Amino acid sequence: MLIANPNATRGAYPEDLRALMNTQLADENRAWLSTWSHLSGSATPLWDMPGLARQLGVGQLLIKDESVRSDLGSFKALGAPIALLRLILRRFPEHDFEPRALLAGKHRDALADFSVISATDGNHGRALAAAAQSIGCRCVIVLHAHVSQEREQAIAAYGAVIVRIRGNYDDSVQEAAALAARNGWTVVSDTSYERYEEIPRDVMQGYGTIAAELIEAGGPFTHVLLQGGVGGLAAGVVSYFWERCGADRPTFIVVEPRQADCLYQSALAGHPTRASGSVDSVMAGLACGETSPLAWKFLAGGVDHFMTIEDEAAVSAMRQLAAGAAGDVPLVAGESAAAGLAGLAQLMASAPLAAQVGLDGNSRVVLLSTEGATAPDLYAELVGSTAEAVLQRQRAWLQAR
Ligand SMILES: Cc1ncc(COP(=O)(O)O)c(C=O)c1O
The missing domain is CATH 3.40.50.1100 (Rossmann fold)
Incomplete structure (x- = not known):
């Protein structure tokens, strides 16, 4: 399922949003966290995946690997x-x-x-x-x-x-x-509700580091796919790009599990609302029934498309990444991490859908692999090999290069 957001805009970053989240505060957060013992001191890798890009039919596919952000295993260590x-x-x-x-x-x-x-x-x-x-x-x-x-x-x-x-x-x-x-x-x-916005705002602002590192790694990127739970990750990343790049920001596509589609439903309704399904999903981090109203303020105008995927598609994307499909580097991507690849594969499998979001052989696409094997036993069961075995394959791949 895919819908174009009728309220998406490419104007300058609005002042009312800047008063809530801005790059100055995001950069200050980044400096504060740079000495925290649980964070890796450097930017997370942005892997080039030429084999998958060729298979899918996009110009370049880049995956930002948040599994190594922290010994905590996910990008949430920033929030x-x-x-x-x-x-x-x-x-x-x-x-x-x-x-x-x-x-x-x-x-x-x-x-x-x-x-x-x-x-x-x-x-x-x-x-x-x-x-x-x-x-x-x-x-x-x-x-x-x-x-x-x-x-x-x-x-x-x-x-x-x-x-x-x-x-x-x-x-x-x-x-x-x-x-x-x-x-x-x-x-x-990490989610806001009535009269409770300051703390979730700070959590989301922390995620701005991901966008800052992407911009430093070298844009421009045409498309960024962002997996959605309550919408905080997407809001933190979109806000940073929007303020920095204005009208030249990438096209943003939010991907959610079909049964936990609160952001997709919010786009349909034009205001923050609840998921239409059972909410339970193998993508545990995305299994959220309610949109964060504060996150929605940023997604309402900053996201171009919303889409949903099936659990099986996420699991198959996990396996593809672990296998180093098409000769690319093998990656440990947990259930919620693989949603972006599953979404991209769904779009590229259909010429009308790809055309609707403007994806083609010239696109430079970024996916966020937001977690590693944060539930190691489940990871091994779903992928058919342990995270350690995948990392061994990754080391061998890097040595052979
Ligand atoms: C690994 C992972 N990816 C993505 C998300 C989605 O983040 P948000 O709920 O801020 O939209 C979560 C949330 O817990 C997560 O754990």
């Missing part, structure tokens, strides 16, 4: 720590904390009684837990029934207290809000 830092700076102005010193744990004694809480599908909670551990404050993570045991263990490893509930992601968001109100804790969520 939660920034939101937590900015929250602490706002909450304790009298201390005059320095952000890098906070991340190095130098103020843990002053923050030992400060508690944050969040619901999560996995990656955001893991990043928040790790940031809280580095800073030295308390962290509680609420998990819904579909979050796997191995994802729970990965979060608990960073010292977070885990609360399990029945129900789905949306129920866990409500439970986190209720626990926070009862205990005087602060919710650090």
Whole structure:
């Protein structure tokens, strides 16, 4: 399913959006995080995939590999720590904390009684837990029934207290809000809701680093495919490109699981709304039923097309990337990471769809591989080999070059 966004614009970046997210703040975030022990000190690789590009029929295919952003396994390591830092700076102005010193744990004694809480599908909670551990404050993570045991263990490893509930992601968001109100804790969520925008804004702003690195790596790019959960990743990346490139920004295409299509439905409705399906998807990070209203402010005019894919297409894209199909470098891409390739394959398999979004043999396309094997057992089951085996193939491929 594909729709063109009737409200997409190519004008200059609007001032009201700049007041919410801007490249100056995004670049400041990037500088703050550059010393955090959980982040790789350099830009993530932008792999050229000439074999896949030829197979699909585009001019160039570039994949930004966020699996190596952090030992936390996903791009979400760029968001939660920034939101937590900015929250602490706002909450304790009298201390005059320095952000890098906070991340190095130098103020843990002053923050030992400060508690944050969040619901999560996995990656955001893991990043928040790790940031809280580095800073030295308390962290509680609420998990819904579909979050796997191995994802729970990965979060608990960073010292977070885990609360399990029945129900789905949306129920866990409500439970986190209720626990926070009862205990005087602060919710650090990656999705916004009524009268709760500042913290999710900071999370999204953190993702701007991905766009900054892409621009530095050398544009222009004609198309960027962005997978959508609540819309935060897409908003953070779109906003940065829009402000920097204005009318020359790439064409943005948002890809979601068919049964968790809240952004697609929002584009149809012209305002933030709910998914039309069961929400559950193998793409755990994209299995979100409700659009973040704050993210929607950026997607409403900044995204050109919205599309949905099937779970099987994402799994087949994971396998293709792991195999190093068509002679390209083998990549470890988790369930949510492979959505962009699945979306591109769907578009290129149909001449009318490719024409609708302007994809052809001259296109320079960017995909974001947003996570590695963040659920290693599930990854091995779906792909048929472990992430370590794929990385071994990657090393051999690089040596043979
Ligand atoms: C690996 C991965 N990719 C993409 C997303 C989508 O991000 P957002 O919910 O901000 O749209 C998520 C969200 O958790 C994720 O974990």
